[in-house]
Every structure is written in structure tokens, then in C-alpha cells.
Amino acid sequence: MYRIRPARLAGLLLSTALAAGGLTGCSYLSPFTSCEGTGSRAEGLESLAILDSRPAKATVPRGLEEVASGCVDDSGDAWLSAYRTYAFPGSRTEVLRYYRTAAEHDGWHWEQDPWQPHVPEETAGLCFTKGEDGEAMMLTVSFMTARDLEFEGYGPGPEFASGSAFRIEAGSEADGARTGCWD
Secondary structure, eight states: OOOOOHHHHHHHHHHHHHHHHHTTTOOOOOOOOOSSHHHHHHHHHTOGGGOOOOOOOOOOTTTSSOOEEEOOOOSSSOEEEEEEEHHHSSSSHHHHHHHHHHHTTTOOOOOOOOSSSOHHHHHHEEEEEEEOOOTTTEEEEEEEEEHHOOOOOOOOGGGGGSSSEEEEEEEEEEOOOOOOOOO
């Protein structure tokens, strides 16, 4: 009968877990599985100038004057985000054109969705990345309806009567690990 020594068994199990994690894209050794201790990184996201940058006719709705932020740690790794919501009386195309230029000037790199290349940006929104491993961030521009805002507990005011609402959001792994828009 063949016997595996306990030390060898532990090594085999650890090797299997690490290999499975690498194959699935999961990291079993991430030190940032909770939001604890992520305050300074969250503050960095909240202070990004791009969040305050907006097209000329965009307005800040009453009740949404501040940058909103949060941390979610229910998926195994902590994800930080900070965002602004704006009302805009113009077209979605104008919003997208503005943020493509503003983000590029701020060092962000646009990433096209490889899974849905034929979905127009006016529907899908935009996604950008910036920074190397340890400092990586993601930036999205997405469009919202009055119903989306109501779901979040905000009663859309008259500023949403014409045009649409959009959100610009910066996000990051708690440890700044490099992540792509479509990973």
C-alpha cells in the first residue's frame, strides 16, 4: 500500500490550490479580501480630477453634489469605487466625445469590449484603464435612466426632463492590482 506523508500531502494540496487559482484567475493569497484598511486608497479615488470634469452643459443634480464612494468585499477581493452622477440636456454622443478626450488627456487608455464589439458606445458606455500594477485604476462612463436613479433612492428632479443622466466612476482593486475593463 502506498502512503503519502502528511507534509507531502499538504504540499500537494497547496500546489493544487495555487494552480487552480492561477487557472481561474482567482488569487487565494490576496491580502485585501476585505475593505478594512483601504481608506487612503478610497480617498485617492474620490479626489481624482476626472470625476469633477464634465461637459459644459452638464449639471450636478440637487442631492448628488458630493462624490459618492464605497468598498465592496463580497466577492473575495475588495473593490473600491468613487463616482459622480450628472444630468445632461444634450446627446449621449456629446458625453462620450467629451470623456474620450478628457480621459485621454489625463492619461487614461480606452478599452473596447471584445465580447460585444458591435454594441454602440451610446448604449454600452466607455471604459478606460490607467496605472501599473499596484496603482491600477479603471474608469467608466455609463448612462442612467430616471428609473435607475429611483432604484438607488434618488428622486430625479426636473434636470432630468430632457436629455439623460450619466455616471463617471473610478474603481480599483484594494491593492491596486492591474485589472482590465473586460477581465
